[in-house]
Amino acid sequence: MDIISGVLAGQTRALAKAITVVENDRPGKKELLRAVFPQTGKAFLIGITGPPGAGKSTLTDKLISRLRRQGKTVGVIAVDPSSPFSGGAILGDRIRMQQHALDDGVFIRSMASRSHLGGLAKTTVDVIHLLDAAGKDVIIIETVGVGQDEVDIVKIAHTTVVVMVPGLGDAVQIAKAGVMEIADVFAVNKADRDGAGKLVNELRAMLEMSEAAWQPEIYQTVAKNDTGIDELLAGIYKHWDYVRQAGIDQQKFRSNVERELITYLTDGIVSLAAAHPGYGRLLDELAAKRVTPLEGAEKLFQELGLNCNWEKREE
Amino acid sequence: MAKRIKVLIAKPGLDGHDRGARVVARALRDAGMEVIYTGIRQTPEQIVATAIQEDVDAVGLSCLSGAHNNLFPKVVQLLREQGADDILVFGGGIIPDADIPGLKQAGIRAIFRPGTPTEETIRFINENVSE
Ligand SMILES: Nc1nc2c(ncn2[C@@H]2O[C@H](COP(=O)(O)OP(=O)(O)O)[C@@H](O)[C@H]2O)c(=O)[nH]1
Numbered sequence: 040m041d042i043i044s045g046v047l048a049g050q051t052r053a054l055a056k057a058i059t060v061v062e063n064d065r066p067g068k069k070e071l072l073r074a075v076f077p078q079t080g081k082a083f084l085i086g087i088t089g090p091p092g093a094g095k096s097t098l099t100d101k102l103i104s105r106l107r108r109q110g111k112t113v114g115v116i117a118v119d120p121s122s123p124f125s126g127g128a129i130l131g132d133r134i135r136m137q138q139h140a141l142d143d144g145v146f147i148r149s150m151a152s153r154s155h156l157g158g159l160a161k162t163t164v165d166v167i168h169l170l171d172a173a174g175k176d177v178i179i180i181e182t183v184g185v186g187q188d189e190v191d192i193v194k195i196a197h198t199t200v201v202v203m204v205p206g207l208g209d210a211v212q213i214a215k216a217g218v219m220e221i222a223d224v225f226a227v228n229k230a231d232r233d234g235a236g237k238l239v240n241e242l243r244a245m246l247e248m249s250e251a252a253w254q255p256e257i258y259q260t261v262a263k264n265d266t267g268i269d270e271l272l273a274g275i276y277k278h279w280d281y282v283r284q285a286g287i288d289q290q291k292f293r294s295n296v297e298r299e300l301i302t303y304l305t306d307g308i309v310s311l312a313a314a315h316p317g318y319g320r321l322l323d324e325l326a327a328k329r330v331t332p333l334e335g336a337e338k339l340f341q342e343l344g345l346n347c348n349w350e351k352r353e354e
Numbered sequence: 355m356a357k358r359i360k361v362l363i364a365k366p367g368l369d370g371h372d373r374g375a376r377v378v379a380r381a382l383r384d385a386g387m388e389v390i391y392t393g394i395r396q397t398p399e400q401i402v403a404t405a406i407q408e409d410v411d412a413v414g415l416s417c418l419s420g421a422h423n424n425l426f427p428k429v430v431q432l433l434r435e436q437g438a439d440d441i442l443v444f445g446g447g448i449i450p451d452a453d454i455p456g457l458k459q460a461g462i463r464a465i466f467r468p469g470t471p472t473e474e475t476i477r478f479i480n481e482n483v484s485e
């Protein structure tokens with residue numbers, strides 16, 4: 040069986056190989072994505088984000104168990120940062136999830152972010168498409184993120200769970216980091232520790248000031264002891280119902296594919312520019328301060344036969 | 355983009371000491387590889403399922419409990435059964451000289467004992483991972 044029909048039939052080996060093709064821009068990527076694309080948009084995408092060590096992987100592990108008991112198949116993408124020095128990475132999220140290693144209904148894949156910003160790898164959305172087309176009912180995407188700028192997952196997931204732990208900072212810091220804007224559901228994990236109640240109260244006080252249509256709920260969990268997980272999962276599904284009723288899943292799909300389009304466009308234009316014969320000379324001129332980066336970009340666009348003007352027109 | 359080598363570092367067997375495995379994992383990361391680490395006490399079945407899902411290029415097995423003669427060949431055998439024998443398997447840990455020929459025979463391509471410079475492991479992986 041070839042890789043495409045293998046993916047569509049939900050075969051583990053084919054899916055694993057397909058992800059490698061997509062992740063490494065290998066030959067066949069375009070055909071693969073073309074073939075699976077019509078089959079995407081079915082899975083429920085749950086983002087789990089928060090600071091390192093908050094318990095995201097442990098929570099994911101417990102959520103997988105619940106979802107499996109409900110008969111749902113689960114895909115997990117666990118993204119960790121690549122080392123900025125070597126480009127390598129240690130991907131250790133699976134440590135907490137190995138009880139599911141032999142379950143055919145669970146497919147877990149670790150991804151290094153490969154210096155892409157925002158907590159995701161460049162190809163994470165394509166990998167989501169593959170898991171989706173392979174028939175996973177729920178896809179959990181675990182990313183490390185603390186502040187708003189680091190959390191691209193919110194744009195992609197239907198429901199974003201922000202995992203917080205007591206003792207990492209007060210409400211002002213939470214507000215500064217923009218965490219309030221990104222959470223659909225809060226998990227205050229490590230609720231066995233001092234300060235969980237205080238954190239919940241602070242979050243609640245901040246949420247009361249929000250006028251957003253969806254009011255996130257706060258769940259206390261002790262992931263390590265499997266406590267509070269049923270309630271958390273029910274809260275996640277409550278938000279999913281809201282998402283579907285409000286048609287947010289359609290909007291998300293649209294913004295997801297736009298995000299991907301932009302990624303490919305950016306990639307393409309940068310490599311076009313870098314391959315331009317005048318590129319090296321332009322860099323010299325920038326370094327010598329004869330040309331500003333803005334002028335340089337404009338000039339390059341012109342030479343590529345494109346017209347791009349960054350100055351906003353008067354209204 | 356240049357292909358990044360992906361390696362699973364796994365600890366089969368019942369011993370709970372993973373310092374050596376962690377040192378190797380860090381060294382491989384510093385050499386630019388992507389390293390999946392799954393923690394202690396993994397069964398050969400779990401290791402193979404993980405290697406397949408993660409589609410790794412190589413699996414490094416570390417075992418200090420003395421059960422390597424059973425566990426390492428078992429991993430190779432299960433990979434073969436899954437048609438994944440293109441994955442390079444190497445081992446580390448406390449392994450007597452006398453066991454090495456048998457392990458190599460069984461398809462463990464190299465054994466690195468405690469004290470082996472990590473450069474040697476890195477060179478081995480770089481030279482032997484199939485494209
Ligand atoms: N005390 C306590 N520790 C926890 C809890 N949940 C997870 N941990 C521990 O926190 C550490 C980090 O967990 P992990 O899931 O890897 O965090 P991640 O980095 O956010 O994915 C591990 O040692 C877990 O056992 C909890 O509810 N209470």
Ligand SMILES: [Mg+2]
Pocket residue numbers: 095096097131132181
């Ligand atoms: Mg984690």
